[in-house]
Amino acid sequence: MKITSNFDSGNIEVVRIDEKKNDIKLRIRKDTNSDFFQWFHFRLTGAAGIPCKLSIVNAGKSSYPLGWENYNVCVSYDREEWFRIPATFRSGSLNFQFKSVHDSVYFAYFAPYSFERHLDLVHQAQMAEDVRMEIVGKTFLGRDMEMLIIGKPRKNKKVIWVIARQHPGEPMAEWFIEGFLERLLDKSDSVSRMVLEKAYFYVVPNMNVDGSIAGNLRASASGANLNREWKKPTLKHSPEVYHVLKKMDETGVNLLLDVHGDEELPYNFIAASEGIPSYNEWLASMENKFINHWMDTCPDFQNLHKYPLDKFGEANMTLASNAIAERFGCLSLTIEMPFKDNADMPDKRYGWSDQRSKILGASVLNPVLHVLDDLK
Ligand code: ZN
Numbered sequence: 001m002k003i004t005s006n007f008d009s010g011n012i013e014v015v016r017i018d019e020k021k022n023d024i025k026l027r028i029r030k031d032t033n034s035d036f037f038q039w040f041h042f043r044l045t046g047a048a049g050i051p052c053k054l055s056i057v058n059a060g061k062s063s064y065p066l067g068w069e070n071y072n073v074c075v076s077y078d079r080e081e082w083f084r085i086p087a088t089f090r091s092g093s094l095n096f097q098f099k100s101v102h103d104s105v106y107f108a109y110f111a112p113y114s115f116e117r118h119l120d121l122v123h124q125a126q127m128a129e130d131v132r133m134e135i136v137g138k139t140f141l142g143r144d145m146e147m148l149i150i151g152k153p154r155k156n157k158k159v160i161w162v163i164a165r166q167h168p169g170e171p172m173a174e175w176f177i178e179g180f181l182e183r184l185l186d187k188s189d190s191v192s193r194m195v196l197e198k199a200y201f202y203v204v205p206n207m208n209v210d211g212s213i214a215g216n217l218r219a220s221a222s223g224a225n226l227n228r229e230w231k232k233p234t235l236k237h238s239p240e241v242y243h244v245l246k247k248m249d250e251t252g253v254n255l256l257l258d259v260h261g262d263e264e265l266p267y268n269f270i271a272a273s274e275g276i277p278s279y280n281e282w283l284a285s286m287e288n289k290f291i292n293h294w295m296d297t298c299p300d301f302q303n304l305h306k307y308p309l310d311k312f313g314e315a316n317m318t319l320a321s322n323a324i325a326e327r328f329g330c331l332s333l334t335i336e337m338p339f340k341d342n343a344d345m346p347d348k349r350y351g352w353s354d355q356r357s358k359i360l361g362a363s364v365l366n367p368v369l370h371v372l373d374d375l376k
Contacts, residue, residue: 001050005042009112009171011215012042015057022047024054028062031216033223038062038263039169041108041215044100051099054107060092063217067263068094071340072351074108077101082111084351110261110339111354113171113178115213118206121178122146128185130196137243140221141210145240147247150184150201158199158254158375160368163244166226166320167218168211170261172337172357177205177259179358183365195369202251207240227258228316230323241320248324254375256324256332257364266343266352267305268360270294271334273325275310276317286331286371294367300342300360331375335364 001019003026005012015025024044030037040056059068068089073096074082087096098105125148126133136147151157162180164173181203184192206212210221218225224238233241262269272287273279294301315322325332337360341351350356 001044001046001052003042003044005040005215007043008115008213009039009168009215010041010043011037012040012056022050022052024052026054026056027058028056029215031219031223032211032214032221034216034219034225036063036216036218036225038064038067039109039215039217041106041112043104043106044098045104047100047105048103049099049101051097053095053097056094057092059089059094064263065089065092067339070266074111074351076106076108076111077104079106082108082354083349109169110171111175113165113174113212113354115209118146118174118209118212121174121181121205122148125150125181125185129187131185136204136247137239139208139210139240140224140238143209145204145207145209145243147244148181148201148203148205150203151196151199153200158372159202159252160199160255160257161202161204161248161251161253161324162257162259163204163207163320164259165205165212166207166240166258167260168206168208168214168220169217171212172261172339172352172354173259174205175354175357176335176337176361176364177203179361180364181205181361182358183362189365191365191369195365195372198372199254199368202247204244207244227260227320228318230320231318248328253324253328253330253332255330255368255371256321257335258320258333259335259361260337261339262336263339265305265336266338266340268301268335268337268342269303269306271307271321271336273315273322273332275312275315276322276326277313278326278329279312282376283325283331286374287333289374290331290333290367290371293370294364297366298360298363300345300356301363302344305343306336329376331371
């Protein structure tokens with residue numbers, strides 16, 4: 001029996017493998033230069049037909065221990081289909097049992113979105129009409145950061161920014177972008193055509209390429225939590241945010257969607273900018289208009305279960321959505337998807353999944369169109 005994680009977005013350490021009892025004890029490694037940890041992704045080989053007991057013994061010390069309550073582990077034989085197996089969280093340990101049908105099997109916190117798939121995504125997208133790909137900057141480790149620019153340039157178009165995976169261990173965010181792009185670039189979709197008539201898009205599908213490859217939950221390679229860097233990003237510590245913010249200053253922003261996953265809440269929801277100093281009635285009405293329309297058109301999205309609202313003037317201004325709402329006076333939303341499942345519409349076999357994230361990403365174009373004329 002062997003456990004490995006020495007690959008793209010792999011993360012696990014072996015504490016002990018007891019081959020007599022088929023008992024495997026594991027630990028999640030900390031993010032690069034950071035104390036965050038929660039993301040895991042590893043491979044088990046040589047265990048076909050053997051009922052194995054697996055435990056992640058440091059789960060209780062992870063960044064979001066409540067994330068393990070009612071959480072089921074993602075498993076794949078072919079690295080395409082990721083089904084769930086039940087897990088229990090007891091005495092600080094995440095425990096699950098599995099008898100592999102095949103010689104090699106992968107386990108992960110959520111269906112991974114690989115670096116290769118990321119490159120396929122941006123290269124396939126650039127071949128569509130009116131799409132350009134630009135390197136917006138370099139990451140801490142010197143990797144390219146790809147940005148897609150979508151739409152015919154024309155005066156008075158609204159500028160919409162969509163960014164994802166500031167937190168690299170939230171791959172549902174890039175699955176969301178994949179579904180979003182597929183629909184936006186579908187010429188037979190009337191919603192997309194209408195949106196592109198009126199808007200110009202800047203899309204950064206992966207803000208944290210280094211952290212994604214490293215198998216981190218929240219940190220970049222420098223150890224920065226990129227979604228706490230938007231007040232004063234630096235080239236030294238958070239170049240990823242520095243470059244994107246600089247580009248935003250050039251283009252202006254009429255709408256920002258920042259896409260994430262939430263470890264604890266089993267729902268899709270939005271965090272808005274009600275706590276920023278310049279919050280006003282117009283912004284409140286725009287947030288409501290967007291949220292209500294999304295709820296009306298997509299049963300997977302809801303607005304009951306979400307983060308506690310910020311008090312006026314008490315927002316954390318280091319977050320992208322708050323910082324951008326304040327800087328540009330625009331509608332600016334953080335979109336959160338679950339790691340667990342959508343408790344309103346549970347799916348026993350897959351939980352919240354790559355496929356469902358893609359469909360949600362496509363669905364966001366409805367509220368985008370709905371608010372488009374009123375954006376400023
Ligand atoms: Zn996040």
